[in-house]
Amino acid sequence: MPMARHLHRRLTSTALAGLLLGLLAACSADTAPLSPLEWRKVTGPGPNGAVLGLGAPGAFDERANFTVSAFRDGDVIRLYYGGSDATGPCAGINSSHWRIGLATSTDGVAFTRVAGQETGGAILDNGTGDAFDTQITYRPFVLKDGATYRMWFNGSTMPFNCDTTTGQTGVLANNRRIGYAESTDGRVWTKHYDGDGPGGSVLPLGPVGAIDAQQVGYVWVIKDGAEYKMYYSANDATNTWRVALATSTDARHWTKKPGKLFGGAILDVGRDGSFDLACAYQPSVVKEREQLYRMWYRGCTAAGPLGGPSGGTIGYAESNDGITWVKIPQPSPRGDALQRGAAGAFDSGGLTTPAVFLDGGIWNMYYAGFDTSGQFLAGLARAANP
């Protein structure tokens, strides 16, 4: 019996010791490290991997396509884009007129242009007379809102980068405004010059010193319940671009909603050493579900020789309410989500105007890329939705 009791004590002590060891060793809390979307570029049928090549000679988009946006509409992907013609005295796209075109695809990779009724086959032409969009009409963003297609776009009376009197580059367009058009089929559009901004554009400029004192443009709009949220790019007198917010209940009249960042921005440029030190704009916003808003945007490390953006990669931010945003470093050396392509690729010079949507289980990011010669074309990257 003493032996049994001794054995019993030893076993009890062993059990207690095991439990104590378990207590000490197993104490932990599993927080969740981020596993961001893994974007992979899709090689398209266009030049050097682009998904959309140049338009035919004489077309509105014979020199470039640029400033894209895309979404699924029934059985097709609609790709709206700005196209550059061959007009003006400066080389390349610098003095071109820009108009808006449409291409569609069933697989999102092989696109067919839709011939529009406007100049050179565009679906939306430049304004006339003293309109704010006589030279540049590009960066379309289209929201299918019930039976109405709503389009917001950039308009400017100045060429991209050209002094038309001397035929020399060195004068940047600095009067972009936001235009608005409607359509019932997404192909034939009617512009409305009845907004609250200059020349009937959509959004007024900010006062002197404001982050949007010089230009506004590069819009993305979501319908969030009964409210429309317009994420617009705001350009100050130093030609620095940030993201700001305006809201509306009718999608026509907008109220600016200052954010908490510099000058009321909701997304500011980054700190020294960041990939978005010189610009953080051209937002593409997806409300994935309640409390989860995602934003992709163009960031650039340094200003161009004339000021303004240059180069460019795609950054990523998240928000719980669509108003307060937090940049999320992505798994790349500098924390951007999508980088420029390798030498020889159509996007080896930089990336602009991301346009992201979730299609089934796949995230699609259409973007405009340019090579080191300044040739702009549209590209695609995809990521599986975990």
Added chain:
Amino acid sequence: MSHLHRPPRGAVATALTVGVAAAATLAWPGAAGAQTMLDQEERLIELHSLLVALPALAPPGAWRAGQASLGLEVVTIPEIDGTTGGKRQITASDQTRLFPRLRLAAGLPVAEGWRAFAGAAYIPPIEVNRVSSHLGALEAGLAWERGPLSVGLRAQGVYASSRSPVTEPDTRDTLRTVVAGADLSAGWRVATAFGELTPWVGAGAARVDGRFRVERDGAVLTSRTTDLSLTAGVRLVTLGHLDCAAELVAYPGRLVHPNLRVAWLHDLGR
């Protein structure tokens, strides 16, 4: 003491079950990575809500009818990484590694061969180190006994509201937590030279509803999850009235932490 058994087989079984439970919790795979910042934020809400859930901290059938236990529970807080996106939030473990709460339990009269109890826990809203938590919890259980073996079912409900700096050091953000859960456990009483020792193991589930409100802008984040739990513990009743218990609670893939209780046991019938 006549109901206590001392067979080595029982102790062996106890040691095995405790060992298996500990090994299971240690070997359980870690949580999958978050896809978004929101996933990380929801996980933090879930973890902090699970911390205030009411663990059994007693084997099934711990209290006879007319027996009451009043004591202090100490909940340990493992290190919690507050990183969400590119920011680091202030977590509970940045403030303290343990917090106490009052626990009261009383045995209820039931039929022969059964034991029942009802209990409560409470934390008054006293601010310490810029953190205050007001918590109330109830629990009740029913256990079947056969010799040294007891098998029991317990239900718990918790409501807590905690205020502390989370998003910024100078704010007082609020986490409101509601927990409802149940667990099934089995214990084996053995007599030792120190007193009555009862190891137990259990498994259960808890529905956790956490609502986090940022003071600065009123933004609200919610997390609603159902979490499975595994527990292993040991209770020692010694010196006639001293009721001590230690328990390891594991919410697999989420949280593993020990809790301790020291209570005074009193027979109200005497």
